[in-house]
Amino acid sequence: MNPVTLVQQTFRAIDVIRKKRDGVELSRAEIEGLVSAYTAGEIPDYQVSAWLMAVVLKGMTRPETAALTDAMLRSGEVLDLSSLPAKKVDKHSTGGVGDKTSLVLAPLAAGAGVAVPMISGRGLGHTGGTLDKLEAIPGFNVNLPVAEFRRVLEVCGCAMIGQTAEIAPADRKLYALRDVTGTVESPYLICASIMSKKLAEGIDALVLDVKTGSGAFMKSEKDAAFLAELMVETGERMGKQVVALITDMDQPLGNMIGNALEVVEVVEVLRGGGPEDLRELCLELAGWMLHLGGISSTVAEGKQQSAKLIASGKALEKFRQMVELQGGDARVVDDAKRLPQAQHTIQVASAKAGYVGSIQCEQVGTACVILGGGRERKEDSVDPAVGIVLHKKVGDRVATGEPLATIYYNAEARAARARQLIEASFEVTGTASAARRPLIHRVIGEKTIGKSGEKN
Ligand code: URA
Secondary structure, eight states: OOHHHHHHHHOOHHHHHHHHHTTOOOOHHHHHHHHHHHHTTOSOHHHHHHHHHHHHHHOOOHHHHHHHHHHHHTTSOOOOOTTSSSOBEEEEEOOOSSOOHHHHHHHHHHHHTOBEEEEEOOOBTTBOOHHHHHHTSTTOOSOOOHHHHHHHHHHHSEEEEEOOSSSOHHHHHHHHHHHTTTOOOOHHHHHHHHHHHHHTTTOSEEEEEEEESTTSSSOSHHHHHHHHHHHHHHHHHTTOEEEEEEEEOSSOSSSEESHHHHHHHHHHHHTTOSOHHHHHHHHHHHHHHHHHTTSOSSHHHHHHHHHHHHHTTHHHHHHHHHHHHTTOOGGGGTOGGGSOOOSEEEEEEOSSOEEEEEEOHHHHHHHHIIIIISOSSTTOOOOTTOEEEESOOTTOEEOTTOEEEEEEESOHHHHHHHHHHHHHHEEEESSOOSOOOOSEEEEESGGGBOTTSSBO
């Protein structure tokens, strides 16, 4: 009898759930059994939900995390992109509110000569998802078969898709289940989810953007650093160059939150404008991508090259080309009205004068989900048009009655709930706070990367 048959015969989901519930370490075979049975549709969502919750509460050891990542990675195909001459570099964020950097970075790095095979996720919990943002562009296909993904990558230098039946199918199922069962916030599950799909992409290097603050899954910098180290270690174990930037998510990134609205802001940045925080983070992450991609000898040089690619219009042209190649209406680049439009808007005004002291970022993300911009149940579809535009960010001065935000909505009842949350999320204080949180808190894994962008 071969080992697979043995695993299938002896594997019982209930045993694995109870063991994890009781804090007992699971074996590689048990984890593989659970992942492969769930991917094959042999065990129901409710059992896997219970197991996920046990993982959230009890955690995982390093060997368990490695086994989970491997099992999820091997649930599908691992791409071989060695025929592409350019270095393959991707970037992934742990999830935030208003975080649309992937849509800027893929064409930007491709414009510099890095190949970017990007496999992304949908909105998770209160955070937005790259795939939902891309699908706000009419016609954009995030479900390309692998052969077509490869073709777009060859022609354009970047391609952006979701997990498929071929690539990391286990993450596709688990991700959707975690989203609606309160089981997102586990560093072990986040690590396995991100690293399995990234390692399946056939990349040489990876830049991770690990968020920290009130809108991140990892609220404290300590927890974010733990997750970052876990992912860097997992990537290195698989022979990849991985660096993680711990970046701020204590307020939304940029000013626009919501799928179509975020595409508008992406185009603004690619045109050389857009909000300062978003621009700065995009350049920093692009600097790392170019450095690891062997295009620039330092990160600073990579940032400068990226700024030039934006100024010359080349990055925007790459974005246009990628949208066209993936079936999307590239006219949205010049005419934002071609994106889905919400029927109504309503403003949230400040009840008093002062300075914005803080913005409860998770609540803003939840408000967007309530508007229909994210999912409350697995089978929900998202409304690409709805969202929130912030007029004030932390540190800004505000007068009584001045708008703090505008809500874009299609359903009155949802708008009323979202409005309450947004009102409550702004704290307006009498005095300006002196210290601002930095955008980049720290970098993990850089010491192991040499001057040429190679691992030491
Ligand atoms: N992004 C992912 O791809 N997976 C997670 O679990 C969290 C963020």
